[in-house]
Amino acid sequence: MPDPRFAQGDLTAAAEMLLQAAGCNVEDAALVAGSLVRADASGLPSHGLARLPDYLKRIREGGNDAAARPELVSEHQATAVVDGNHALGQVVATFAMTKAIQLAGVYGVGAVTCRRSSHFGSAADYVRMAAGAGCIGIATTNASGTMAPFGGITPMLGNNPIAIGAPTGDEPFLLDMALSVAAKGKIRLLAAQGEPVPDGWATDARGRPTTDAQEAVAGLATWMGGHKGYGLAIAADVLSGVLSGAGFGSSVGAQPEHARTQEVGHFFLAIRIDSFLSPAEFTERFDGMVGELRSSEPVDGSGSVLIPGDVESHQRAASAEQGVPLSTAVWSRLEDEAHTLGVSLARPEPVTG
């Protein structure tokens, strides 16, 4: 049975109310709620409201500080270093990408690192900001060390996402990818359903390829592209963690350890298009490229060729029309949080389901 769907505004209001009850100011609550509900609306529930209970618990138990403001530690010409002060990751990341875009406005390119941050939601959000400001944006973050180095079996490296965004004449190009073949969350879901794991997704704890979901849950997700995905994860951690002064490798904390600061690091780059060529020319050229890609003959029996961001964009359109899907289990966890926070949370009327 598909999840019930709710009006996006209703879910956002509920999340804002909980975040404010936990101590966030109105702006931060709107920012974080917007990030989570947009992920659900985009068909990415792993980065959606399912994360909110962890955020609220982390604020309560000390891993995050709802009242903290990110601040500039240093600024040299086109670069800046941000101390997140353990504010929620979305607050830190939005502050930092705003700074990178501002620097790019002056210098043509701006690079900003962040330390003392935490889970920042969907990396796509920050490169979308850049694309909306006439820039190509790059965003990376590190994450807790759930992956083993290629050829190894000791978990110590994050499944560090990399996102790149650029404007087109239509919806922006948004590439946002973690570096495993499939997320550990999907492997856990298959295990819970008693299904096998597709070939190539996982190994057991000894590093031997497996399709047994229980072995895979106890084991390791595999890198996309093998040593190539592993290399990209190191590069992402060099930019996000090593360069920023944040945690890196195995020292990055896990989100569910609510009382511990995560010490996550991020990296943001904004490249102002009009430093290189006119935005109109860029858009015309990029639209030409996208149009050519869409014109490719499809593989037999498949639909048309997609561009990164298409699937999420279609999901957002469906969510705008039919409501945002949210599982009953997640809603029930939000109710538990409301109870703990001593606020009243009325379940909105589902649009469908």
Add this chain to the structure above:
Amino acid sequence: MPDPRFAQGDLTAAAEMLLQAAGCNVEDAALVAGSLVRADASGLPSHGLARLPDYLKRIREGGNDAAARPELVSEHQATAVVDGNHALGQVVATFAMTKAIQLAGVYGVGAVTCRRSSHFGSAADYVRMAAGAGCIGIATTNASGTMAPFGGITPMLGNNPIAIGAPTGDEPFLLDMALSVAAKGKIRLLAAQGEPVPDGWATDARGRPTTDAQEAVAGLATWMGGHKGYGLAIAADVLSGVLSGAGFGSSVGAQPEHARTQEVGHFFLAIRIDSFLSPAEFTERFDGMVGELRSSEPVDGSGSVLIPGDVESHQRAASAEQGVPLSTAVWSRLEDEAHTLGVSLARPEPVTG
């Protein structure tokens, strides 16, 4: 039988002589010869002297201009646009990364695009330059459209490499990767040897997975990580081609079309480490990360965990000791070129083989 090995200086001198005979000045000849022989010494013959006959033919037939100088088209603060004027790609790329490093010295970060360029050899060379100058370097280039979009079967997108480099206390971290699971050249080699192609490397011309080497040669190499590698290839072309004013997508020329300019584009970024934290602190942190990765328990039966750049670094050490491997077939093609150019090329005494 392994290829004979030659003293690196002998191979470099031979390549320099041929390039000078074709019209390159002493500096350009040394740069290009160094790039090619270093690739052979690093165990990457696909980017080595095997390419030199194409370079020489392109100069002769008009696709490249040995006498051309790359020049700055525009420069805005921390950004610059380079017109390669169809000089050899290594000459253009070295000029551009030198500029990016110089801009990073002033602004903390520098971004440089190139248009009207050609095959630039190993992307690792340029990020090594950045790492040697206290920077994290990123280099991308586009390439002729041999790959189909994910879900499609029409070749129109390059197997665009991405390289990232950073200094450590020892050899620099050098990640340099094309975006297919395996290079088409390796598939051709297996076909020539009558061997099957490993599962997941290729499809036939209709996009159906195949291990038949003949079908794979007539077909398509697959993206590493499926839609993720495809997305990265688009991103690399946006930076290298769309943003630079170069060719992009299917408009990039193939190297073996010797009379046609390739219209390749490149993108270079240099991020100066000391804008963010002290180089000593960066190196200490990065060495800590690398040390931790190497300490991972290996997968049963495998050797120790590797860091990107390790394999090439070991190969260079072996080449320094035992000579640089070069196939007799490639040497014979260099002799043909020498004959055409009217110069005398004495085969150096092999060190081994």
